Structure formats: C-alpha cells, structure tokens
Amino acid sequence: MEYLPLFAKVAERPILLVGGGDVALRKARLLLDAGARLTIVAPCLHEELQELADSAALYHLAAEFSAEQLAGQRLVIAATDDEAVNAAVAAAAEAEGLWVNVVDDPARSSFIFPSIIDRSPIMVAVSSGGAAPVLARLLRERLEALLPSHLGILARLSGELRSKVKAALGTISERRRYWERAFASSRLAALLQSGDEAGGRAWLANELAHTEQQGGEIVLVGAGPGDAGLLTLKGLQQIQQAEVVLYDQLVSPEVLNLIRRDAERISVGKKAGAHSVPQHEINELLLEHARAGKRVVRLKGGDPFMFGRGAEELEAAKAAGIPFSVVPGITAAAGATAYAGIPLTHRDHAQSAVFITGHCQKDGQEADWPALAASNQTLVIYMGLISSPVIQQKLLAHGRSPDTPVALIERGTTPEQRVIRGELQNLAELAQGARSPSLIVVGEVAALAESLSWFSGQQGSALGASGSEHLVNLA
Secondary structure, eight states: OOSOOOOOOOTTOEEEEEOOSHHHHHHHHHHHHTTOEEEEEOSSOOHHHHHHHHTTSSEEEOSOOOGGGGTTOSEEEEOOSOHHHHHHHHHHHHHTTOEEEETTOGGGOSSOOOEEEEETTEEEEEOOTTSOHHHHHHHHHHHHHHSOTTHHHHHHHHHHHHHHHHHHOOSHHHHHHHHHHHHHOHHHHHHHHTTOHHHHHHHHHHHHHTOOOOOOEEEEEEOBSSOGGGSOHHHHHHHHHOSEEEEOTTSOHHHHTTSOTTSEEEEOOEETTEESSOHHHHHHHHHHHHHTTOEEEEEESBOTTSSSSHHHHHHHHHHTTOOEEEEOOOOHHHHHHHHTTOOSOBTTTBSEEEEEESOOEETTEEOOHHHHTOTTEEEEEESOSTTHHHHHHHHHHTTOOTTOEEEEEESTTSTTOEEEEEEGGGHHHHHHTOOSSEEEEESGGGGGHHHHOOOOOOOEEEEOTTOOEEEEOOO
16 A cells, blocks of 8 residues: 555645646645645736635745745645746655645655545545546546435434434444434435435434334345355445354455454354354354344355255244344356356256255265256256265266266356366366365356356366366466
8 A cells, every 4th residue: 555545634724835827726726625724835826826815715925935935834735837846845845844745746745635525524535646547537436426415414414413323322233223224214315315404304313213222133145156246235235234244264255355344253164074163053153143232144155045054044043033134145056157158058958957065965865866867957066076976976877978078167256266177977087186165067068168268267177088188278
C-alpha cells in the first residue's frame, strides 16, 4: 500500500495554495467546501478566484512564492504551470516538515487528492496513487451512479438517533440488526428520496419503538466451488452481516476475505476424508452462539444441501427453536464442470446428469450400479478419489464402455484448477495423480473439455487407453 488513506479535518485550519489558474481554482473550491482558511499565493488570479478573494472567502497574496510564506500553515498545495516553482514549493515544504501536494506530480507529493464521492457526512474516496487518474475518475463515476443521493440524509438521521438506539437496545448485536433493517428498508429509502426527511425520522423512531428483543439466528450459506466471484449476492450480504462464521476447509481464502473483519471466524475443518471437528460439535457450536443472541453463518463449500450435512445442522436449530434460513450456492458439479468446458447435458451425448458421492456403499446398501452405468447420462462423483478403483470396476462390470471419457477436475474454478482427462478403464490410475478436492466426471461430455475449455487454470493431462500421458493446455 503506497498511500495510507486518511480523511483530514481542515475546517478553520490554514492552508497555502500556490497558483492562480484553472488547476488552482479546482483545488480552491474543494478546500473551501471543507472549510479551510485558504491563502493563495500568485501574482494574478483566475477571474473566479478573484471573486472569491474579493468576497473574503480566501486571502490573496499577490506575490511570487517564497519559503517564508509557509509559516503557520498546515498543508501546502503547488498548483502552478511552472515545474520549477512547483519543485521549489515541494522542497521548501519538506524542509519545514509540512505535508505538500504537487498537482500531477506524485513523486514530489507527500499526499494526494483522491477522486471524491460526496454524500456528506458519507464520503467515498478513490485513488490510483497517481498511476491512473483517468481510471480513478471512471471508478468514481460508477460509484456515483451506485450510491443513492439520499445517503447523506440517512447518515445524518442515523447520527441524530444513535444515542436513543443505544439506550433502547442493550447489546451491540441488537443495535446492529436494527440499523441493518433500517438501511435495507425500501420504505425509508422512498421517504428520503422524495425529500420527506420528517417522514424518514418518524419511520426510524417508530421502528425503534416496535423493535423486540431478538435472539440469535443461523444462516446456512453456500460459498460456491472456489471462485469468490461465484458467491451469490445474498450470500455476500449474509457473511458481511454475520457476527460468527463457522466455515469448512473447502471454502476458498478469497471468499473468507469477504467476511466482515470484526466477525468471529471458527474453522470446523471439514473436507473429504478429514473432519477435524465432529458433526455433533459443529451443531453445538452453532446453537451456542445463536443462543447468545448472535447472527451465525454456517459457510459451506459449494451448495449447503448438496452432499453436505446442512440439513442435519438445521434440524438441530429447529429442535432448539432457533430461527434459520438457507442461501444456496453454486455446487461444484455446476461450477467446476463449467470452468472445465464440460456441459453436464448435451443433446447428442447425455440427456441427464446424476450426482453421487464416492461413499458408494452405506449401511450395507449397494449403489444402483446398473442405473449409474447407463450410457446416455453424465455421472458426476463428489469425493471419489479414494474409491475410484471400486467405481471403475463397478461401472465396467455393469456395462459402461471402457473407453468412456472421464475427467477429473482438481480445485475447480480456482487459479489452481487442473483438468485430467482420460478413459474409464484408467480412472483409478488417473486418480492417483489428482489432489483433493477433485470432482470426477464420467460420460461422453467429458471429451468436450478439450474443445470447450476457456478458463486459464493450470495445464492438465490426459491419459488414453495406451497409458501414455500428454499435456493439454487449458488456456
């Protein structure tokens, strides 16, 4: 981070601006809006600057710059069209230990002016550190369009009501929920957008008067297969509102970085073949934090209802009388196959898709292998690396062709994605070279990964019937 973002209070503080042209005018407007006691040093002034000086909005010193003019100043801005003068201002300010900005010259500046979105008292600043000012301006314009015009009024009303809310609601969790409901209210937004500030104030007070003491809640959120861009908007909102997040090892670091900074994070370490926290303890952790009145998010890789134990966790919440909800996520079978260029269905190759786990036998119940071996469908296997020899043997024994294309998608949708292609008769051998988590796809559609690949992960390998290996460039 080359620059530390700061918001400076300059109201009634002396600021020196060197220059009297168009650039100086822009800086002067900004500084005067912030309430600065502005002195401009320039032999002559832009017409509008002269009007400001005549109205005593600023003080004009009609002279060339000299170091003595820095005495008593807090900040210095050099905004002339003479590089030598700007350099002299910068050097003199540095010698006096003053912060200085040289317009369009970040190398000589100890601070820079960002692009600003003003929704006072809400202020948003965007900066490229001087590297790409046009890009910073474009970002500011996009943010201007996204941030509603009534945002400043909303912030001001919130400040007025803050002490009353604190007195009425005893815990941080209760107050946070009140404000989150208020800020998400379409009714309040409509009142403020129409200019009805009194109506907005009354709405906030009425909402506070009818706010009941609320307990905690549990939200089951699907984090998707890895790429943070595949997290749903509602999922993002929930993890940014959570006070406690219990997450699995399959949740990518990029998604974890989106969790609100002050939320408590608890790793429960679940992934294929390794459950560092037993399920009953996870259930108890969820209930413990929810009973303490907290908003708890259970963050699970992929979709929480697809081969996870999300239903068991919600059953525990239901039995304990704790409110709960579910935010679906993109499951690995949909996300990883799409990133690998493998359609789950295809008019010419597969009219259906079947999802199973590698735990193909439970409590003595054998999987329906004749149905799984059908040739007109795509078989997607979660957590199947360890049991791949059994899967290969059973599918072949029940009629699936040995040369049926297969693909193993390792760490799907992440920059480390690797796709290993081959044939069913070599599945067990292919699995030996794959890392968990990997998804196994069996069916004719797996062969399309070669022609439809688009995501630039790592290179993958293909193993044919002869056993020879060759590299396939996924880019």
